[in-house]
Amino acid sequence: MMCAKIGxxxxxxxxxxxxxxxxxxYRCGYGVIFASRFLQPMSPSIPDSFRHQGLRQQLxxxxxxxxxxxxxxxxxxxxxxxxxxxxxxFTELAYTDQAMPIGAGQTISQPYTVAFQTALLGVEExxxxxxxxxxxxxxxxxxxxxxxxxxxxxxxxxxxxxxRERLLHMGRKIKVYFGDGTLGLPSFAPFDRIIVTAGAxxxxxxxxxxxKIGGSMVIPVGDEESQNMMRITRTSESDVVQExxxxxxxxxxxxxxxxxxxx
Ligand code: SAH
Numbered sequence: 071m072m073c074a075k076i077g078x079x080x081x082x083x084x085x086x087x088x089x090x091x092x093x094x095x096y097r098c099g100y101g102v103i104f105a106s107r108f109l110q111p112m113s114p115s116i117p118d119s120f121r122h123q124g125l126r127q128q129l130x131x132x133x134x135x136x137x138x139x140x141x142x143x144x145x146x147x148x149x150x151x152x153x154x155x156x157x158x159x160f161t162e163l164a165y166t167d168q169a170m171p172i173g174a175g176q177t178i179s180q181p182y183t184v185a186f187q188t189a190l191l192g193v194e195e196x197x198x199x200x201x202x203x204x205x206x207x208x209x210x211x212x213x214x215x216x217x218x219x220x221x222x223x224x225x226x227x228x229x230x231x232x233x234r235e236r237l238l239h240m241g242r243k244i245k246v247y248f249g250d251g252t253l254g255l256p257s258f259a260p261f262d263r264i265i266v267t268a269g270a271x272x273x274x275x276x277x278x279x280x281x282k283i284g285g286s287m288v289i290p291v292g293d294e295e296s297q298n299m300m301r302i303t304r305t306s307e308s309d310v311v312q313e314x315x316x317x318x319x320x321x322x323x324x325x326x327x328x329x330x331x332x333x
Contacts, residue, residue, distance in 0.1 A: 118151045125165035126152070132167060133185050140189040146215035147185055152178075154240070155206040174226045176321055178206040179267060183318055190288045190301050190315065191263050193218045198258070200280070202251030202323070203267035207233040210244045213265070220244040221258055223251035225325060252327035254280040261285060269297040269320035273312075274327035278304060290320050294329070 130148045138144060153164035155178055160170050169177040179187075188209070193199060195217035201210050204224035213220045222244055224230040230248040237244050247255060251266070252274045259280035264287035266277070273291060281287055281304040290297035299315040324331040 118154075122151060122153055122165070129165045129167065129181055133182055136167075136182055138182070138185040138189060140185075142216060143185055143189045143212075146188070146212050147181060149215050150208065150211045152181070152208060155208045155236070172206045172229070173232070174229050176205055176226060176229060178208050179320070183320075184209050184212060186299065186316070186318075187265055187267070187288050188212055188216070190299065191265055191286070193263060197262040198260075199263045199265065200255060200258075200261045200277075201265050201267060202254075202277070204233050204246055205229065205267065207237045207242070207244065207246070209265070209267055210237070210246075211240075211242060214242060214244055218263070221247070221255055221261075223247045223249055223255065225250055250325035250328075252276065252323065252325035256280065263287070264289075266290065266323060267320065268323035268328070269294070269318075270323040270328055272327070273300065273302055276327055278302060278310060283307065290318050292317070294322055295319065 126148055130144050133147065134144055153161045156164050156170055156172070163170065167181050169180045169183075172178050191199070191213075193213060193216040197218045199213050199218040199220050201213065201220060201222040204210060204222040207222070210220050210222045220243075224233065224246065225248070227248060230246065234246045237246060252270075254264070254274075254277050260282040261280055262282055262285045264277050264281060264285075266287070266289035269290045269292060271291070271293070273287075273289060277287060277289075283304055283306060286301055286303040288299065288301050291300050292298055296317050296319050298317055301313045301315070303311045303313075305311055322329045
């Protein structure tokens with residue numbers, strides 16, 4: 071009897087997971103809200119076991135060995151349970167240094183990339199930080215762990231709904247918006263920091279204008295195959311300093327000041 075009950079629950083979860091996946095892939099916001107109402111509460115309650123904590127500390131060591139030396143950034147990554155942001159099918163891989171699918175053809179960035187961008191950003195307590203490309207919400211949580219007041223924009227409606235729900239259930243204060251992030255958030259500008267987590271063809275000028283003087287933006291810029299990580303610091307009303315770092319490969323930044331949206 072007990073087994074039958076558990077079996078039924080598992081079937082329900084599987085059914086909801088399929089609806090959730092289809093709704094995410096076909097960008098059906100209402101479908102995602104419906105399914106996530108039942109599925110998402112499980113995310114925060116997925117236990118952060120000693121095993122997961124151990125794997126996470128291993129990952130932090132690996133990132134350190136790969137050249138990430140900022141202790142605050144490493145500690146922040148050590149506190150955010152990455153497995154909670156992934157479909158349970160990927161739980162076992164959550165603490166490997168790999169990008170992973172999050173639905174709607176998008177990915178959660180590789181932990182090394184998250185650490186690299188976050189370290190370049192130089193986030194201090196209470197800074198107002200804008201993220202373009204909320205995705206799973208993982209990067210946004212890392213920024214919040216560093217004490218930032220985080221605003222994040224996502225252009226995929228289904229992901230926006232699912233991630234907003236997840237972050238709410240996790241008790242996060244991150245403010246998530248739906249829309250074209252290349253246009254920023256004029257009503258909340260200026261920002262101390264802006265981080266773009268999708269590959270841009272050029273640096274969106276609108277985003278530069280939403281930086282405080284002295285503020286900086288970290289953004290991957292290049293073609294669709296590979297991008298150079300860039301840090302743009304606004305030194306006066308009209309001047310910026312540009313620095314170029316390693317190459318990465320991101321999903322494209324689509325929008326008015328990004329790649330044209332033909333998909
Ligand atoms: N930071 C995310 C990973 C981002 S993947 C995480 O931690 O999981 C890149 C995300 O950028 C995708 O979800 C994609 O839909 C989004 N994106 C692409 N162009 C965008 C735009 N113009 N505005 C907002 N989001 C955008």
